[in-house]
Amino acid sequence: MKEFDYSTIHHYKLYGFVKTVFTPLVKLVYRLESKGIENIPQKGTKYIVAINHTCALDPIFAAAPKQVPTLHFMGKAELFKNPLSAWFLTHMYSFPVRRGKGDKAAIEYGEKIINEGHVMAICPEGKRIKDKDGKPQKAKAGVALIAKATDAAVLPVAICCKGKIKPFKKVIVSYGKPLTPEEMGFYNEDFGRKEISNAAGMVMDRITELWEAEVK
Secondary structure (H helix, E strand, C coil), X not given: CCCCCCCCCXXXXXXXXXXHHXXXXXXXXXXXXXXXXXXXXXXXXXXXXXXXXXXXXXXHHHHCCCCCCCEEEEEEHHHHCCHHHXXXXXXXXXXXXXXXXXXXXXXXXXXXXXXCCCEEEECCCCCCCXXXXXXXXXXXXXXXHHHHHHCCEEEEEEEECCCCCCCCXXXXXXXXXXXXXXXXXXXXXXXXXXXXXXXXXXXXXXXXXXXXXXXX
């Protein structure tokens, strides 16, 4: 894998082209419906988009509405091993993280994205959930670590489908109300490792609530 450049946030034209051209097709094939659009923060707000991981198309589903700004997605490093795939993902504003290895460079790059006024997106579960019903699972600490370091809110987004996502099955993307730094307890004096875990769990609980409201 060619080493990803974590030093600078580059700007590409491919993302806008792909979103403009292919989003209508995705909406048609997956009968995509978006709910809670009014909860997307205004431009200039520091926030992270947190999404449950159901399939490879989750980033496209979440970014589909025109109200959603460019999303810089954190993705597993394995996806960047192929040069062609790495080029495409990089130009779609994805960046690699080495899972389970405390990838400091990826975490710091995520912080840079937010501190420079962009929006980062992450799947808190850390991997695709293979549960046949697609129920969201436990979150890893990354989303809370980055949110705490940048004083950012977290926008919970649930990708909802009854059963496995397939073409022509209805997919609902539900955008919840952002969790503020205050709600996640970031300003408490005794905020530590346990509180980081609790904050990540709070994000995942909110995503699960959105998911259950659509599929149960």
